[in-house]
Amino acid sequence: MCDTMVALGNVTADGSVLFAKNSDREPNEAHEVIIFPAAEHPQGSVVKCTYIEIPQVRHTYAVMLAKPFWIWGAEMGANEHGVVVGNEAVFTRIPHQKEPGLIGMDFIRLSLERSQNAEEALRCIVDLLEEYGQGGNCGFRHEMYYHNSFILADAREAWVLETAGKFWAAEKVKDIRSISNALTIGETWDLASQGLVEYAIKQGWCQSKSDFHFARCYSDLVYTRFSDARRRQKCSTDLLTIQRGKISEKTMFNVLRAHAGIGEDERRIDRGLTGSEVCMHAGFGPVRGSQSVGSLVSRIAPNGSTHWVTGSSAPCLSIFKPVWIDSGIPDEIIGHPQGTFNEVTLFWKHELLHREVLKNYPERSRVFQVERNKLEDEFLTEEREIRSRSTAERRAFTEACFQKSQKAEEKWLNAVLKVPERKVDLLYGLAWKQFNHEAGWVSPRRSK
Template sequence: MADLFVALPPVTEYNAVIFGKNSNRPASEIQDVIYCPAKDYTAGEKVKCTYVEIDQVTRTHAVILSKPSWMWGAEMGANDQGVAVGNAPVWTKLNGPNDLELKLLGTDIVRLSLERASTAREALEVITQLLASPGQGGPCTNEAGKDGWCFHNSFLMADGTEAWLLETAGTFWVAEKITEGVRNCSNELSIRTKMDLTSPGLVEEAKKLGLYSEDMGDFDFKATFCAQSQIANFPDNNTSFRYRHGKEVMDKIISTGKFRYQDMFKILRDEEGGICMMDGGFITAGSQVSVLLPKSSSSSNVHWFTGTPNPATSIYKPFFFGPGASIGNVTVSPTCEDGAEPKERGHALYQGHKKLCKLMDTQEEKGHCILAQLMELEKNCCEDVDEIIVNYDESSFPKLKQIFQHMATMEINFYV
């Protein structure tokens, strides 16, 4: 489950492209934030994804990823080329038992696209090649009793110039180019007739499947492939409340001023509209906001991650790519070499945040006091980052290369 958002010039502060995602996952999962430096490979090497091996490329970009600790792939992330990518589960008329065949998870595809692409458009090309072969499929959780949970995927990718929304139904896909304003997507198909790119022969293939005929009017991707269960559950123009609410909030923000990355923080913390999930079997396990500037900019992109569940009780911590960048290990869950379950599930930041959540339940006043102090820490950090964006030069970076780790460690100290 997920909600993704993007805002582009001319409605944004700094003329940036601002990307945001909430990763809503089974409540038992823990989400790590990891950093992988760029790396060279020799011809013929393979990369082991969650379930399958595929050919490796000769060089992968440096990436920062927010990922369920048990899988290879990532829910969302960014690379040192200024690209951010995230996925969202979707259900279509083509879902079936074959979706459990072990192929690439949507999360694997997110990570591969970030490791291999230098622009949002290149990320789209990487993804569509992977959809063709080996394709998407496999159980999407390792939670006991949920091994039949699988789906198709939507992908939102952005750089400092543009964004692309790619939606899939099995091997079929359609893409919408976004060059200005705001766009969001949730766990449903949302591209209708505005199709800038499609999989080969899409309309003819839909006809062969009996899903479309010309007497139905213009080809509409959502109407053609959307799962019947979603059509029944979404009576208002076949869209969910969460999707409509997200769109309304973004439209309201840009009607009164420039869209700021702090606005994206606020959207991802929206519990009333269901964007921030903390009840039931699924929770918001991690959140990301990326500020992407054109390659011609003299400033630096900045990527914010919570690394903890529930952005309403978490703080965003910034990361900058550059020589010697590091995030440490406070957001990396422990593992055992023999594959056994570690004594402590979850990384140090997760364990600390869990203490805060318990405190807010048992000693509400004390818990909310700590949360208020954390939010003040985030506010002060945002003010510093705003100054960095405006006045950035390469001499600034030595102070920034471990800022994520520094902020995460400060956060942990509040929980001791």
């Protein structure tokens, strides 16, 4: 389960396009941030995606990917031309293909490597979709099959693309747009696959073209309902709408951290077998089996793009740090995490803090949030000065932000451990005991 959103320049504070996404995966499905440089490829070569090989293009663009460690593709990412793409799992009436094929994350990487703008990326995805279809397991420890929706953005425009098997519809974004784990396009669209309406009529999902509604006709109502997607989409849309004309990177940070919509009370994260928020926290059972393991906010402008990544779980407990594709990332800090605990990597080092906070979220999370927000504000202020400087200066700034973040989290962990644990819901506690066991997680000790 995930949430993706975009705000065009006509509603943002500085006229840039702002993109944001949480990647919701299994708690031990480590999130990796990695940059691949542009490359030339021999004519006739192939590329091995997560499961299958397809013909490679002669030139691929430089990309930054935020991805599950074991998947070739990515949940979200950007390229050197300022194209940003993120996907959502959607559940439809079209049977899922379980045979290995292209999965949603593969489409993202392929489109970023091969496109110079958002519409090109959309065309790339639908061409590949119509040729190869979509299929294959998308789960880490637990098998999961689904179709995909996407938001694709560049400095000028953004698109929503929603699919059901090989069928698809696309809508050009006008100002603010958010998607979650449900189809959202209705009676109107800007582009669509051939036979989209006719197939629905043939299946008896509608009576005529005038009665056709893409989301209503093609959605699997059971999975869509249990994903709580429509409430989450409303939450993110409402939170962006009230900031219309003032939307900034900080706005996007805050929406990705949202635990409730406007007028809603926050629920305790350790309670409930169903329900989910934009900032998702895992719990007991199949419906609450995933959480926000990584987050991305991208500021896309004609003169360049800055990408703000957490590289870690729970945006409400993480720090957004700036990255530029041409200046690289601090690989020695981020590392290459796997599905078991290894505190040498950024993802798992943050889990030391994250999983300790979960033992008393209401009180332990408050220990450092004010200081975290202040640190991010410093990064945001400095980034406005740094973004136009040389590659070397921007790289040094990125490294400094990652280093400061690590030092801050080490200090916060020690402070958190001084706050007593509290009794959590029994099933929630059992779920996290199992997650920790599977990860080989080692609880930290308070330093003296």
